[in-house]
Amino acid sequence: MEAILQTGGDLVTNNIGLGGAVIPNTAAKKGTNSKQKNKSKIAASPETPVTAKSWTPSTVAGRWCGLGPYYAMFPVGFAREVVESYCPPGGVVADPFCGRGTVPFVAMATERQAVGCDINPVAWVYAKVKTDPHPDKGDVLERAKQIREAICSDDHIAENEFQEYAWSSSVLGYLNAARRLLDWRGSSIDRTLMATLLVHLHAKLGDGFSNQMRQSKSMAPLYSVKWWKARGMLPPVVDVIEFISARLAWRYAKGIVPVTGNRPQIELEDGRTAIAALADDFAANLIFTSPPYCGVTNYRYDNWIRLWLLGEGPAIANGNTKQRYVNKIEYQKLLSETFAACSRKSSEDATIYVRTDAREFTLQATITALHEAWPNKSFFVTPSKFGKATQTALYGDAGSKPGEMDLLLLPQGRKAPDKFMPLHVTGNAGLVKL
Numbered sequence: 001m002e003a004i005l006q007t008g009g010d011l012v013t014n015n016i017g018l019g020g021a022v023i024p025n026t027a028a029k030k031g032t033n034s035k036q037k038n039k040s041k042i043a044a045s046p047e048t049p050v051t052a053k054s055w056t057p058s059t060v061a062g063r064w065c066g067l068g069p070y071y072a073m074f075p076v077g078f079a080r081e082v083v084e085s086y087c088p089p090g091g092v093v094a095d096p097f098c099g100r101g102t103v104p105f106v107a108m109a110t111e112r113q114a115v116g117c118d119i120n121p122v123a124w125v126y127a128k129v130k131t132d133p134h135p136d137k138g139d140v141l142e143r144a145k146q147i148r149e150a151i152c153s154d155d156h157i158a159e160n161e162f163q164e165y166a167w168s169s170s171v172l173g174y175l176n177a178a179r180r181l182l183d184w185r186g187s188s189i190d191r192t193l194m195a196t197l198l199v200h201l202h203a204k205l206g207d208g209f210s211n212q213m214r215q216s217k218s219m220a221p222l223y224s225v226k227w228w229k230a231r232g233m234l235p236p237v238v239d240v241i242e243f244i245s246a247r248l249a250w251r252y253a254k255g256i257v258p259v260t261g262n263r264p265q266i267e268l269e270d271g272r273t274a275i276a277a278l279a280d281d282f283a284a285n286l287i288f289t290s291p292p293y294c295g296v297t298n299y300r301y302d303n304w305i306r307l308w309l310l311g312e313g314p315a316i317a318n319g320n321t322k323q324r325y326v327n328k329i330e331y332q333k334l335l336s337e338t339f340a341a342c343s344r345k346s347s348e349d350a351t352i353y354v355r356t357d358a359r360e361f362t363l364q365a366t367i368t369a370l371h372e373a374w375p376n377k378s379f380f381v382t383p384s385k386f387g388k389a390t391q392t393a394l395y396g397d398a399g400s401k402p403g404e405m406d407l408l409l410l411p412q413g414r415k416a417p418d419k420f421m422p423l424h425v426t427g428n429a430g431l432v433k434l
């Protein structure tokens with residue numbers, strides 16, 4: 001299936017694959033694509049993010065909102081619609097599974113307070129930089145140059161065949177030095193530089209530092225090497241500093257998103273403990289999230305190349321399934337404990353908005369956990385929005401195609417928008433009735 005990704009503010013289709021045609025993207029080399037070329041004729045919006053109708057690349061929010069190719073992320077327009085509909089200006093939004101930080105970013109840019117957490121370090125770097133980048137791009141570029149000066153001869157040595165074919169020797173030298181030296185947890189300069197490296201670590205030829213690869217998901221290493229060898233494809237020689245400089249120039253061209261209150265709190269932590277650790281008087285007006293889907297995406301494996309650059313994973317993927325949630329009991333526990341923590345840190349009249357997988361187990365586990373956490377809220381669902389998640393899907397009709405569903409929990413008596421229909425939950429989610 002083709003997914004639309006936003007990378008660096010660009011709209012990119014995610015159906016390239018290793019086997020895709022190699023189309024050098026010359027516009028992208030200049031830090032823009034043809035779509036943006038047209039848009040660049042539009043004058044910079046004088047509006048603040050909160051008032052700009054649409055966050056196109058001519059706005060500051062449009063420059064930052066797409067930061068970080070990541071799997072299963074929210075479209076920014078959708079996130080904005082939910083935040084603006086269900087959280088008052090100045091209110092508080094929490095996302096316990098925030099991924100690349102779409103929800104906290106949107107909350108910040110529309111003048112709400114926000115907390116987000118994720119256990120994946122790649123997601124955390126994107127979310128943190130997106131909501132709180134180092135304000136001076138000159139410092140980031142200076143640091144990029146320092147890293148180049150610190151490259152030593154060992155940094156050029158490939159640890160395996162994948163690395164040999166993925167990056168040229170000069171690029172690999174740079175990446176290894178960055179890997180050794182960047183303090184992405186502690187320094188905003190280093191984190192902003194690391195985010196720039198992560199975004200372009202692997203991509204279509206011409207769009208990043210690597211041989212032909214997808215920008216979204218990390219590819220299987222053996223398959224990739226075989227594919228490159230069969231086509232005689234060698235990694236491109238990229239001037240890393242020139243490349244970073246162009247990308248930073250594009251990203252910072254409209255400045256950074258201004259804030260009225262605090263910047264969002266973004267934690268690299270399990271959602272259960274991170275939310276539970278919030279101050280006793282923390283009360284979110286909106287819990288807005290999308291949990292991992294049971295047995296579907298493995299956020300570690302899908303990010304193994306980027307995790308390697310962060311020093312958080314091996315130099316070659318090992319098929320680790322730690323973040324896939326194949327164990328149904330563990331999965332139910334994760335959702336129940338996370339939403340229970342959220343319930344304790346949300347206001348009495350809070351709205352809960354969850355986008356999840358329409359397949360039976362994930363959906364039932366989500367409804368169960370939500371009902372345990374908020375037994376007194378009214379439940380609503382968008383059964384037909386994706387055209388796939390029907391009542392039969394709720395009951396596990398194997399013939400139904402998987403899709404996503406939106407679950408909305410409102411204080412009793414509040415009306416849901418027309419696209420939602422009421423969902424009666426009878427204590428045991430196995431007895432869900434539409």
Ligand SMILES: C[S@@+](CC[C@H](N)C(=O)[O-])C[C@H]1O[C@@H](n2cnc3c(N)ncnc32)[C@H](O)[C@@H]1O
Binds near residue numbers: 123
């Ligand atoms: C569907 S994605 C969320 C994407 C997000 N809405 C966005 O726009 O980027 C689910 C996220 O949950 C994270 N996750 C999985 N288990 C977690 C846990 N125990 N605590 C916090 N985050 C977790 C994954 O790393 C993944 O980023």
